[in-house]
Amino acid sequence: MSVNAREWVWENSASRGNARLVLLSLADRVPDDQCVAWASLTSLMRRTNASRNAVRAAITALSDAGELEVLDDYEGPQHSTVYRLPRTAAWLAKVASVRKDDPDAYVEPLTDTDSVPEVEGERLRKHSIWPKAGAESDPRRQDLPRSESAPPRQNLTPPRGSIRPPSGSEPDPQNRSEPKVNRKYSSSSAAGLTSATNWQVDDTSLSWAQQQGHLTRLGEDGLQAADAKWRHHRSAWSPRSAAAWAADWRSWIAREHNPAPQRPNLYALPGGTPAPQAGMTRADAHMAALLAAVDEPTGTE
Template sequence: MSAETREWVWEHSSSRGAARLVLLSIADRVADEQCISYASLSSLAKRTRASVSTVREAVERLVLAGELEQLDDLVGPQRSTVYRLPLAAEAVLQAQREEQEEDGDAAVSDEPAAPAKLRLSVLRRYGIRPRELPESHATCRKPAVPETGRSRRKPAPRRTGNRHSDVPATGTQNRSEPDLNRRYSGSGAAVTSAAEWKVDPATNAWLRQQGHLDRLGEHGLQAADAKWRAHRADFKPRPADAWAADWKSWVAREHAPGRPNLHAVPGSKGSTAPGGMTRAEAHTAALLAALDEPTGTEG
């Protein structure tokens, strides 16, 4: 019966563009002469290669044109929406009456065929059943359309994850701005610049646990922080965790004000590397510190 319904869409429907594809996709699931079908927005979007919002607008146009009805009192498999093609159903019913007349069973009337009552027992074979509402009978009505052109829709059932993860999106969505070290790039990753990055509570705890705050003091730590930000000013934005790791590495090898970094000198046995650094990291820190020492040959 879906073949007859699709044929009606091809030959008689006034729909165009995306609305025509949506109507054909719905007609493709019609099982009998009642011209009732079911589909979810996501499944229609996948079949028509359109966005969910485009499919929703196409359904609204088809409902306003009278070529599609949404049966709110029925629900399909996996809580999908149930639709009916009323004009196609009338054409199918009229064709059956003409066939009966050719067989001599009845006389053909010029009046349009009256819509037949829905046979719920037949619909249950296809997974279509009445929605659990106080009303026990199924009614066929068009959804109310407000002045904005949007139809009233039932709230979607709660599900984990994104229902339309495999459907093309219609545009970017606004994101709320978190409080600390969060700026969203075009890909959605949280990034920030070195100048905007702030020392978070976890990094503050690391300073105290590793003894760097006692070693450098408040003024020495501020000087190290200012030097780090000046050297990183031209770096591209990074995630906050990446800046935190880089900042810790810088502070760990920073000289304490007014005294040399003796614990980082290579070959000093029994000394421990600051900040939990390995011996190789301590040697590297000592070499970098030596490069910063004045040699007396500066111009």
């Protein structure tokens, strides 16, 4: 589930700088579609390589922008802070609702009218997130000392069979589907997945491009160029289903700009040289570029 949360941050978040790094760090810890995760300030400082004040300022900025929410009524292991990505949760809920009957259905971008689902406290407990002491829903429990890298509360085993990570290691992911290293829970081993390079544009996506006016706006050559650019940028992505690639491809095409007219090569030198000559100083190269621009035909000769 953290894959979908990270993808929403990459593609839709307006955050920048440290705020974007903090949001990505929290999205990487999201275990389910509620988009709730716990993290200590120290771990966020280590992951973002930012100072304590910078991380605090980033959290404040994200909260003011509505992309991050601090759940004051809950706490994680060692009384760590619990956060929620509300807009990400709203997007995942909208995708699930639209594609309930049709997995290939196109999902419109998130709007202010899309509601954020309520937090289900019972579901958070299996991810070591509990109501704070004193809350009405807080059950009596023994708060044993633990490090941030300790296993989740519900997975405690007898001392002779316990396996703990070495001191100073990164904590395990909060969701089993997003391991730090490929293992049996990895979703990439599922059947029916393909890479962006091997995925073929289906008739439904082509019909969508024509109905939405993108084929007219970009033209066939522009659409092919946009498709090639999309495949280049997605070539390093992990395999996923054809429906997921189709939705991502449509989102890319919808954001693609009209092809810009061909610009003259300002570095072309008089006489047909395609680039600045070797040994030219920067001033000489700039002068050659200006001369090339002056020599460009204007069509009024």
